[in-house]
Amino acid sequence: MPVQTQCILSVKSPLGPPIEILKHVFPAQSNKPRVSFVTGLHGDELEGLYICHRLMRYLKELKTTYPNAIQGEINIYPAVNPQALENSTRLWPFFSLDINRTFGPGQSPSLAVETSQTLLDDLQSSSDIVIDFHSSNLHLMELPQIRIIKDFEKKLLPLAKKSNVDLIWVHPNADIFESTLGFNLNRSKIPTLVIEIGICHRIHQSMGDQIFNGMLSLLHHTGTLNITPPSEKIIEPRQVQPDQVAMVQASHSGLFIKQVEIGQTLEKGDKLGKLIDPVTGNVLEEIVTPCPGLLFTLREHPLTHKGSPLVRIAKSVGEQ
Amino acid sequence: MKEKILTLPNPFGGDLELYKNTWGKSGEPLSIVSGLQGDHLNGMFLNSHLTQFLDSIVEGLHPHYTLTGQVQTFPVVNANSVRSGSRLWPLDGMNMDLAFPGNPDGETAESIASTIWQHTRDSFWGIILQSAPPHYEDAPHIQVYKPDGRVKKMCTDLRIETVRRQKESSTQKVNLFHQWQDISSVILSAGSPRTINPQQCETLFQGILNFMKAEGILKDHRNKKPDSKTKARIYKSDEEISVRTTTAGMFLKEVKVGSHLKQGQKIGEVRDIYSGKRLEEVTAPEDGLLVTLRQYPIVYEKEPMAIILTAKKSWREYLPF
Ligand SMILES: [Zn+2]
Numbered sequence: 001m002p003v004q005t006q007c008i009l010s011v012k013s014p015l016g017p018p019i020e021i022l023k024h025v026f027p028a029q030s031n032k033p034r035v036s037f038v039t040g041l042h043g044d045e046l047e048g049l050y051i052c053h054r055l056m057r058y059l060k061e062l063k064t065t066y067p068n069a070i071q072g073e074i075n076i077y078p079a080v081n082p083q084a085l086e087n088s089t090r091l092w093p094f095f096s097l098d099i100n101r102t103f104g105p106g107q108s109p110s111l112a113v114e115t116s117q118t119l120l121d122d123l124q125s126s127s128d129i130v131i132d133f134h135s136s137n138l139h140l141m142e143l144p145q146i147r148i149i150k151d152f153e154k155k156l157l158p159l160a161k162k163s164n165v166d167l168i169w170v171h172p173n174a175d176i177f178e179s180t181l182g183f184n185l186n187r188s189k190i191p192t193l194v195i196e197i198g199i200c201h202r203i204h205q206s207m208g209d210q211i212f213n214g215m216l217s218l219l220h221h222t223g224t225l226n227i228t229p230p231s232e233k234i235i236e237p238r239q240v241q242p243d244q245v246a247m248v249q250a251s252h253s254g255l256f257i258k259q260v261e262i263g264q265t266l267e268k269g270d271k272l273g274k275l276i277d278p279v280t281g282n283v284l285e286e287i288v289t290p291c292p293g294l295l296f297t298l299r300e301h302p303l304t305h306k307g308s309p310l311v312r313i314a315k316s317v318g319e320q
Numbered sequence: 321m322k323e324k325i326l327t328l329p330n331p332f333g334g335d336l337e338l339y340k341n342t343w344g345k346s347g348e349p350l351s352i353v354s355g356l357q358g359d360h361l362n363g364m365f366l367n368s369h370l371t372q373f374l375d376s377i378v379e380g381l382h383p384h385y386t387l388t389g390q391v392q393t394f395p396v397v398n399a400n401s402v403r404s405g406s407r408l409w410p411l412d413g414m415n416m417d418l419a420f421p422g423n424p425d426g427e428t429a430e431s432i433a434s435t436i437w438q439h440t441r442d443s444f445w446g447i448i449l450q451s452a453p454p455h456y457e458d459a460p461h462i463q464v465y466k467p468d469g470r471v472k473k474m475c476t477d478l479r480i481e482t483v484r485r486q487k488e489s490s491t492q493k494v495n496l497f498h499q500w501q502d503i504s505s506v507i508l509s510a511g512s513p514r515t516i517n518p519q520q521c522e523t524l525f526q527g528i529l530n531f532m533k534a535e536g537i538l539k540d541h542r543n544k545k546p547d548s549k550t551k552a553r554i555y556k557s558d559e560e561i562s563v564r565t566t567t568a569g570m571f572l573k574e575v576k577v578g579s580h581l582k583q584g585q586k587i588g589e590v591r592d593i594y595s596g597k598r599l600e601e602v603t604a605p606e607d608g609l610l611v612t613l614r615q616y617p618i619v620y621e622k623e624p625m626a627i628i629l630t631a632k633k634s635w636r637e638y639l640p641f
Pocket of ligand 1: 041042045133134135
């Protein structure tokens with residue numbers, strides 16, 4: 001069976017062409033786990049779009065070269081927040097609304113809530129596992145990583161380990177997650193990995209390629225694809241708990257001039273950067289690393305307010 | 321007394337400052353918060369009106385009134401978004417009302433949220449002033465979650481006719497209102513974002529005045545009996561109907577928010593922007609009170625144009641006055 005493209009939601013728009021949310025279905029040869037990939041919930045996060053592009057190309061080719069390779073249905077939702085993507089904004093611009101805060105019960109009626117409910121229903125009816133791709137916000141650059149809420153650790157950790165991410169961060173639940181897609185799918189017993197890659201407004205091809213390979217490894221692991229992934233070895237990710245993560249925050253407001261790069265291994269006392277006062281020309285703060293470890297979050301947007309995160313470090317063993 | 325409760329440095333000068341006003345002797349106060357969103361101007365206007373009023377009482381310019389309790393107001397919470405003339409602060413794009421209880425050592429929104437929470441947590445009563453969501457207009461009304469006896473009494477004392485009982489939602493735990501669950505508290509909503517409607521504000525102002533008098537926060541020496549004709553009605557969430565579009569274009573409303581609609585009554589119509597042709601007539605599916613009406617005319621399909629509070633259940637929950 002060829003790839004099918006379905007429209008899961010179509011909304012008439014005031015100027016003509018409707019808003020449509022599409023999904024591509026790669027039908028299965030048997031009933032191995034169905035895996036769905038979602039990207040574009042935040043319209044300025046583009047790294048996942050590139051990964052989904054690579055997945056679609058790969059799977060389409062596989063259909064001709066190894067017609068029996070797809071043993072479990074694969075669904076790709078390549079652009080689930082079309083208006084935000086068109087405008088390259090995190091929020092759905094017409095409503096100034098973060099659609100990834102509209103999932104779950106009790107939300108007041110709106111088109112955004114209708115949309116998130118439709119997406120959630122569709123994913124629930126067609127997936128055994130879901131991957132939701134995100135990039136960071138305007139401010140921070142993230143090494144490819146998966147953050148797992150403690151309650152879902154048992155189911156998610158084995159999947160996360162196959163995903164070729166640099167880091168897996170297991171942390172306690174926070175109330176703010178309860179309105180996200182990932183939380184609501186996990187709560188409905190559909191294991192969902194939220195993969196965070198890079199930064200918004202950019203595509204880092206090497207990170208995208210890394211996660212693309214990770215997704216093939218994952219699909220092979222679940223039996224959804226029955227061919228060996230064509231790639232090199234999968235990264236053994238660093239696994240951290242909250243007490244193994246050090247965050248350095250700004251104690252002044254100014255411009256952050258970084259002196260490190262993401263992914264670096266740091267020693268205690270290494271220079272991270274400085275905070276400068278753009279008006280007076282003074283240096284407000286020289287920032288050094290408080291502990292040795294892996295630099296997995298780095299401030300990219302220089303404009304910094306007091307309390308803003310500058311870096312996150314996965315502490316080296318023995319530093320916890 | 322105007323008091324600065326938080327100062328956050330700005331990289332380009334002009335610190336961000338958060339203020340509260342306090343009147344009356346120490347004790348468990350009534351806290352009134354507005355400006356959680358930068359475009360909720362009705363609440364900020366109402367708080368400023370209240371400031372004038374309470375100042376004049378304290379200065380002895382209102383011989384009929386004596387302040388016997390304590391009131392504290394927080395006119396502007398999301399100060400950055402007010403400064404930028406927008407609903408949210410463009411730099412973080414965060415809905416301020418999803419940042420509670422906050423963190424004193426966190427980023428700007430978390431730090432502001434924490435300050436507001438710390439200054440209001442010992443209140444006896446709490447009132448949040450808000451406007452409708454973007455693109456809508458609300459008739460003045462009260463919102464409550466699970467109302468206990470104390471909250472029902474608040475509704476009675478406010479003498480505002482319409483009370484909506486809200487569903488518990490997936491975002492509520494990070495709202496200010498949820499942090500106040502041990503405080504007798506309500507939300508008062510009126511009007512549209514980005515506008516001031518003095519008439520709607522006056523309705524809420526009179527409500528707050530009624531409340532302060534009934535609770536003994538304010539003493540009216542004239543001993544006037546309150547107008548007993550007003551009856552409040554608590555509507556449950558399943559008594560709300562949202563009337564949605566089936567087409568998209570320009571919505572022209574034909575009714576006023578706050579009016580009582582008859583089943584089949586026209587609310588407005590959607591016209592095609594290019595041809596001007598009428599695409600659909602939006603009508604009330606049942607009798608009821610029009611509590612929320614679409615204000616911004618450009619509309620998509622499946623958008624609510626109106627929220628009607630119906631009386632479809634056989635029972636009615638009236639609050640006695
Ligand atoms: Zn995102």
